[in-house]
Amino acid sequence: MSDLTSVPGTQPLLQPVQLGALKLPNRVVMAPMTRCRADNEELAPTDLHATYYAQRAGAGLIIGEGAWVSTDAIGFINVPGIYTDAQTAGWAKVTEAVHSAGGMIVSQLGHAGAASHPDHHGGRLPAGPSAINPHEMSFTPDGPKDSLTPRALSAAEIATTIGTYRQAAVNALRAGFDGLEIHAQVSHLVAQFLNPRLNQRTDAYGSSSEKRAQFLFDVVDAVSSVWGSDRIGIKSPPTGITGLPSPQIPRRWPSTTSSSSASTTATWPTSTSSARNPTRELTTPSPHSPATAPTTTAPSSPTSASHKRAATRSSNGNWPTRSPSAPPSSPIQTSSIDSPTAALSPPTTATRTSRVARRDTRTTPQ
Structure with a gap:
């Protein structure tokens, strides 16, 4: 070009x-x-x-x-x-x-x-x-x-x-x-x-x-x-x-x-x-x-009483399960096709134990 x-x-x-x-x-x-x-x-x-x-x-x-x-x-x-x-x-x-x-x-x-x-x-x-x-x-x-x-x-x-x-x-x-x-x-x-x-x-x-x-x-x-x-x-x-x-x-x-x-x-x-x-x-x-895929770094510590956390779905479609009070981990590698980032409230114990893997919504391939 x-x-x-x-x-x-x-x-x-x-x-x-x-x-x-x-x-x-x-x-x-x-x-x-x-x-x-x-x-x-x-x-x-x-x-x-x-x-x-x-x-x-x-x-x-x-x-x-x-x-x-x-x-x-x-x-x-x-x-x-x-x-x-x-x-x-x-x-x-x-x-x-x-x-x-x-x-x-x-x-x-x-x-x-x-x-x-x-x-x-x-x-x-x-x-x-x-x-x-x-x-x-x-x-x-x-x-x-x-x-x-x-x-x-x-x-x-x-x-x-x-x-x-x-x-x-x-x-x-x-x-x-x-x-x-x-x-x-x-x-x-x-x-x-x-x-x-x-x-x-x-x-x-x-x-x-x-x-x-x-x-x-x-x-x-x-x-x-x-x-x-x-x-x-x-x-x-x-x-x-x-x-x-x-x-x-x-x-x-x-x-x-x-x-x-x-x-x-x-x-x-x-x-x-x-x-x-x-x-x-x-x-x-x-x-x-x-290794070249976009990454999102988790916050170093909770920043509010609500313990909101930034989470990014990994390439297999699952959400990270790190506890809000856990130390920061390495950047989460994500898919370049589907990598939404959202601030989420900490899940309850019931939510964590019942969590199931989310499946990516499929679209017609090109």
Whole structure:
């Protein structure tokens, strides 16, 4: 990312910036947000999608909601795909509306993998890196349902899946998008391959951090054969799937500057070339250590008769149980996604003994 000529008198957030091959009029990037509005049999974007994104074209860049790369990728109801001609035509209306309003938009390619449910696949089990339940929630036509133990992808199925990413990239180009983002976050398939708990493979796609990242590398190679690497990004968060630290992605390309917020890292190359070619300049995001997560320090002593205390939920969703009169402990590490801080009155003995772990409210992953 590089600065373009600044506009005198304009606030920094509204200054233009170069992001790979994209010249953005400002630094406001609209994050991808699943709308679940493709309520048609084709799972194709509708006129409502075109209106929704055109209304937000004032952002320097829009990252579209995650679009399924195949029928096997589906994991939530009414989320559009980008694997059929009808879906591609629907997205073409979206990009035309955004461009007509002066905006830019990139497509996010998604695959739910093991986090899906048989209800999305005619009763067939979804597939993941290994036959291990990710313990996620899938939104089905009959409501939210817990994920099951998936079947493990075969080597041939992995090759086919990578091919679906490439075809989705072709369709995104046909639809008129300005770039791509590979969804590698939270519960999606790429993150599952990167996760040592969910990926227990012993072949070329598992057993070490380098091999667990091979699926992502192969997907990048596939989409780079369609798009120039200066129009491709990877979405990877500081926290991984089911509360684990961010997957360790081995660095394979030169480092560059992240273009996203602390909660979501979408890394883009710094080349200013607009040519769409299969050159390999994409940079994977730097691994985020759990030690870099925001922390909140407990007060050194009670400050009032009410013995109020500052408490922050830890990454497993539980509240600290330190007694109000106990000495201060080390800073409490929290999740960057959910870290509310509140002053609480001291719990009673009955409250402490009956306390149960609070479960984080789940939202639809992007």
